[in-house]
Amino acid sequence: MSSSDTGHQDHDHDHGEHGHEEHAGHGHAGHGHGVSADADRRWLTLALSLIGVFMAGEVVVGLIARSLALLSDAAHMLTDAGAIVLALVAMRLAARPPKGGFTFGLKRAEILSAQANGLTMILLGLWLGVEAVRRLVDPPEVAGGLVLVTALAGIVVNLAAAWAMSKANRSSLNVEGAFQHILNDLFAFVATAVAGVIMVLTGFTRADPIATLVVVALMFKAGYELIRASGRIFLEAAPTGIDPPALGTRLAGMPDVVEVHDLHVWEITSGQPAMSAHVLVAEGRDCHAVRAGIEELLRREYKITHSTLQVDHADTDPTVSTGYEVSLDGPDPHCEDSHGASYRPSAAPAAPGA
Numbered sequence: 418m419s420s421s422d423t424g425h426q427d428h429d430h431d432h433g434e435h436g437h438e439e440h441a442g443h444g445h446a447g448h449g450h451g452v453s454a455d456a457d458r459r460w461l462t463l464a465l466s467l468i469g470v471f472m473a474g475e476v477v478v479g480l481i482a483r484s485l486a487l488l489s490d491a492a493h494m495l496t497d498a499g500a501i502v503l504a505l506v507a508m509r510l511a512a513r514p515p516k517g518g519f520t521f522g523l524k525r526a527e528i529l530s531a532q533a534n535g536l537t538m539i540l541l542g543l544w545l546g547v548e549a550v551r552r553l554v555d556p557p558e559v560a561g562g563l564v565l566v567t568a569l570a571g572i573v574v575n576l577a578a579a580w581a582m583s584k585a586n587r588s589s590l591n592v593e594g595a596f597q598h599i600l601n602d603l604f605a606f607v608a609t610a611v612a613g614v615i616m617v618l619t620g621f622t623r624a625d626p627i628a629t630l631v632v633v634a635l636m637f638k639a640g641y642e643l644i645r646a647s648g649r650i651f652l653e654a655a656p657t658g659i660d661p662p663a664l665g666t667r668l669a670g671m672p673d674v675v676e677v678h679d680l681h682v683w684e685i686t687s688g689q690p691a692m693s694a695h696v697l698v699a700e701g702r703d704c705h706a707v708r709a710g711i712e713e714l715l716r717r718e719y720k721i722t723h724s725t726l727q728v729d730h731a732d733t734d735p736t737v738s739t740g741y742e743v744s745l746d747g748p749d750p751h752c753e754d755s756h757g758a759s760y761r762p763s764a765a766p767a768a769p770g771a
Contacts, residue, residue: 457585457592458505464581464599465501468494471574478567482560485552486609486628487567489545493602493636496538497578500595503530511686524686531590531647531687538598538640546633552626559625561616568610575603590646590687601639605632646687653683656690659719665760668694668711673702675731678759682721691723697731704728 472494479487507527515522582596605628612628615621655661661682668677676697684690692715698707708728715721 458508460581460585461501461505461592461595464578464595465498465505467574467578467581468498468501468599471571472498475567475571478563482563482567483557484559484564484609484625485545485548486612486625486632487564489549489629489632490568490571490602490605490609492541492545493538493598493605493632496534496541496636497595497598497602499537500530500534500598503527503534504592504595506530521685524689525650527590528647528650528686531643532651535640535643535647538636538643542633542636542640545629545636549626549629549633552629553623556622556626559616559622561613561620561622564625565610565613565617568606568613571606572603572610575599575606579603590643590650593687597642598639601635605635608632650684650687653681655682656684659690659721662758662760664692664719665694665758667714668696669760669762671707671710671714673699673707674762675699676759676761678757679727680757680760685723689723690719690721691725692719692721693725693727695727695729697729700730700732702730704730 472491475487475491475494479485479491504527507530510523510526513522579596579599582592582599585592585596608628608631612624615624649657659682661680664682665677665680668674668680674696677694678697679693679695681694682690682692696707696711698704705728708726711726712724715724
């Protein structure tokens with residue numbers, strides 16, 4: 418596990434014997450870790466029931482009508498059902514308290530399921546795309562009337578499922594992903610209904626694989642976005658909307674702050690940002706007050722409620738040694754082996770030391 422996962426800074430260089438452990442701060446107010454379980458499970462279960470029952474019927478009708486568009490819609494709904502099931506499982510896992518080596522608990526279970534769901538959508542989309550192209554070249558007979566009636570019923574079911582999902586807590590990547598998938602399904606059924614109308618009125622059976630390609634495009638888009646969003650969390654990228662250099666500059670500009678370095682911003686799981694940093698405070702100033710001010714700023718403006726701050730006095734007075742020597746006139750950062758840029762008041766971030 419990386420240093421950012423632990424939320425603590427491991428300085429290999431010598432800081433002297435001044436650990437200043439009394440200045441280490443952890444901001445935990447108002448975490449809100451985890452999804453509201455009971456109410457959300459009911460809404461998710463309702464949406465899952467609607468999708469599951471209709472999906473089974475759609476497969477039967479699709480086989481009878483020989484419609485690839487209906488089968489592709491059913492495959493898309495299968496991934497939606499899988500996303501909801503995984504979200505329900507992830508809720509239970511995420512609710513378990515931290516234990517043993519899992520110091521954050523199993524919060525990232527939902528991210529694993531999001532990755533699995535995204536990959537499944539991509540693979541199904543590839544198979545359906547190949548089959549659609551084959552049917553464009555050699556179109557079979559398709560019962561357009563059955564396609565049209567089933568697609569119209571699918572629109573109604575997806576509207577009901579989308580309404581149920583909208584009632585759940587969509588801060589979860591899985592819940593939001595499943596909600597977006599249901600919306601994509603709604604668009605896909607509209608495309609299938611249009612194909613059904615064309616086949617009924619004109620007999621143009623190639624409308625069926627064309628509608629399938631529309632569904633495939635939607636599956637690729639949703640799958641890619643899920644993989645991208647979950648991948649950013651696994652790679653511990655900063656949450657969307659938080660710019661670490663801008664945050665470092667903002668923190669360095671707070672009263673009595675001399676330097677901020679070893680700044681890490683990541684997400685424990687979707688909607689749960691965390692931050693750690695080493696903050697040097699001017700000699701004679703109140704480290705605790707500075708830490709409290711930073712934590713309040715993080716909560717108020719960045720929605721970061723899980724922060725770990727190592728706050729120490731900087732040595733800017735040559736007659737007093739704290740073990741954290743900083744030359745305010747020099748361009749070099751405090752840490753010779755810092756993990757990222759160093760930030761100082763009214764100055765551009767200093768490059769990491771060699």
